[in-house]
Amino acid sequence: MAKCKKHLLIGSTGFLGSEIAKDLCSRNQVVFGTYHRHHKKGFSLSGSVRMFQLDVRNRQGMERLVARIKPDYIYYLAAQSSVRLSWANPVETININLVGGINLLEIAKKLALRSKIIIFSSGTIYGETHNHKQKVFESDRLEPKDPYSISKAALDSFARIYAKNFKLNICVVRPCNIVGRNQSKTFSIANFAYQIKNISLGKQKPIIDVGNLSASRDYIDVRDAIQAISEVSGKGKPGEAYNIGRGKPVKIGHALKEIIELSKIEKIKVRKNEAFTSKDEILRMALASGKMKQLSGWEPRIPLRQTLNDMLR
Amino acid sequence: MAKCKKHLLIGSTGFLGSEIAKDLCSRNQVVFGTYHRHHKKGFSLSGSVRMFQLDVRNRQGMERLVARIKPDYIYYLAAQSSVRLSWANPVETININLVGGINLLEIAKKLALRSKIIIFSSGTIYGETHNHKQKVFESDRLEPKDPYSISKAALDSFARIYAKNFKLNICVVRPCNIVGRNQSKTFSIANFAYQIKNISLGKQKPIIDVGNLSASRDYIDVRDAIQAISEVSGKGKPGEAYNIGRGKPVKIGHALKEIIELSKIEKIKVRKNEAFTSKDEILRMALASGKMKQLSGWEPRIPLRQTLNDMLR
Structure with missing residues (x-):
């Protein structure tokens, strides 16, 4: 350029x-x-x-x-x-x-x-x-x-x-x-990262609220x-x-598992929260x-x- | 009902x-x-x-x-x-x-x-x-x-x-x-009918202004x-x-020819008018x-x- x-x-x-x-x-x-x-x-x-x-x-x-x-x-x-x-x-x-x-x-x-x-x-x-x-x-x-x-x-x-x-x-x-740093926590992975950081700082109990984990996304x-x-x-x-x-879809739940693993914090629980799910989501996305x-x-x-x-x- | x-x-x-x-x-x-x-x-x-x-x-x-x-x-x-x-x-x-x-x-x-x-x-x-x-x-x-x-x-x-x-x-x-009676003359066939009626009443010279006649429509x-x-x-x-x-497309020009024929008015001329054409029209429509x-x-x-x-x- x-x-x-x-x-x-x-x-x-x-x-x-x-x-x-x-x-x-x-x-x-x-x-x-x-x-x-x-x-x-x-x-x-x-x-x-x-x-x-x-x-x-x-x-x-x-x-x-x-x-x-x-x-x-x-x-x-x-x-x-x-x-x-x-x-x-x-x-x-x-x-x-x-x-x-x-x-x-x-x-x-x-x-x-x-x-x-x-x-x-x-x-x-x-x-x-x-x-x-x-x-x-x-x-x-x-x-x-x-x-x-x-x-x-x-x-x-x-x-x-x-x-x-x-x-x-x-x-x-x-x-x-x-996905990446500085992303708004309205998006799932950024939200997971945000919650994990709060847990590591002691600001949040070791429970992560999540939406639908079974859908796949192209990240x-x-x-x-x-x-x-x-x-x-x-x-x-x-x-x-x-x-x-x-073009390689990854389950949201898999990305969550990976980011929890990378955080090296033990004993994080995952809790389904209906407020985090959307109507009629795309189940599998790959471009x-x-x-x-x-x-x-x-x-x-x-x-x-x-x-x-x-x-x- | x-x-x-x-x-x-x-x-x-x-x-x-x-x-x-x-x-x-x-x-x-x-x-x-x-x-x-x-x-x-x-x-x-x-x-x-x-x-x-x-x-x-x-x-x-x-x-x-x-x-x-x-x-x-x-x-x-x-x-x-x-x-x-x-x-x-x-x-x-x-x-x-x-x-x-x-x-x-x-x-x-x-x-x-x-x-x-x-x-x-x-x-x-x-x-x-x-x-x-x-x-x-x-x-x-x-x-x-x-x-x-x-x-x-x-x-x-x-x-x-x-x-x-x-x-x-x-x-x-x-x-x-x-298509049918009482239709607004912004639509082509209704416009042709309107012009033909005016010609038969002596309100318009025997010249019909038309847009693109080569496209086909499903009427x-x-x-x-x-x-x-x-x-x-x-x-x-x-x-x-x-x-x-x-599901049977008809050329706009064919419909024009037919309606002129049905009018039984002789010697109607057809004149292309750019103001009647639209950008990037559908060439052939059939549902x-x-x-x-x-x-x-x-x-x-x-x-x-x-x-x-x-x-x-």
Whole structure:
């Protein structure tokens, strides 16, 4: 990636946004970020990321910002990202994930942007299809099973038809379950790590509350994910969607067992908590990422065990 | 259908809504309708349809109405129904077609409604899939090509997951191109009929403006469509989607030629008008409706020629 390119991260204060920002800063890129309500203190990386408040449902505000910055790269990361919360508030999920994304696409069309635009979809959009195939390919059927995944499937379709019809340089990424340090404890593995740390500090009894342990997930380390996103921003073809995953599903219960083992704390009990489960979950998720490998040689490099170990530190 | 059931048509002043209302009234059903801005005069069918103003984006207003009427049947017909206009205003299309529909589903969940709910999706949601198959089945891949079709595909998915997760009695119908008298002239065949009538009255020169004539469409008469909808409201299984079509695609240009022939006006010229074409249209549409036949024996009965003839009267 050439030096001194301008990157705009729309929705930059989440897990992935923060990590992408750090990575871009470390490579001397010029980074702009937006936040909605919660601007994490200390996030501005000693002033390297210029932060703006933005509600993605406000198209005019977004247009002013894009027109002012003239970014070379735009990443649409703004999302209500919890499947569980999407059942509680589907309309808000549609407004942030889909309508906010359409606002960006409409701005790109109106201003005839030449920026590379990366739209963040999700491996969950294949939904029920995961249950019928060893691995799902980008060309497989989308059969989303929850409001979050429907919002992402719709945005994914919008991004591809806008790329095609208006000759915009848009790529879609469909990540599997990304795990790593600094992740919000609304996600299962991060939640396990958080509880284990509390147990080791004596803040919590040696009992871990868990949701459904029998489902399988396709986990990759956030550093591998960031590498993949960087490859797509450099080489991705307009209008194409790229799976980002390992394709080797791991049972949530297996990951829990492994992280407990790595913690070296003895006698941790596991307790099922219904509040941690979601409706009609995907039972088994595995993304074929041959298209990414073909694009750039990308493959995940960090084993899950190493990620889990890092998350305990 | 038993007598004196209560039917609520959300979005009742469009072509299909009006025709369903007339049919229900003729069968002595109790019919309630909503309209947004445009309440057609004379629509109330001598007082048989009780009309209420409602913006489907206003969930509270919709909830009050549903709670007050306690309908046995609810039809979600509210839509921005033009593919062309959906490119001009995708967010409004999402808000009316999708968010309005989610509002109804959320109300059904909250009030634990036992009403039969019919959600109007569209045969266009298969999009690109139409170009690769002789006929599309309900189980085929959804690959929408325009904002209207994405809004309908998302609502279709929402309706099915709500039926499954909350045990609601919801069916989805996916109609092909419905044609008939009283249809808005934003739709091609109705537009041809309108222009021909104007020519015969001397209000228009004998030149018909047309869009793309080479694409094929699956046309059925509105009376056949209403029969199918009535079968689904009676026998449709919760959570299921039903194609409503003939499965025999006809070129738009062929339908034009036929309606000109039926008009018996000589020397009508045809002129291509770019304003009548839409972006990235489906080239060939054909819905397999074996699932409807299996459900109730339903099949379309009225030949296209008869429909076209009736539209000229």
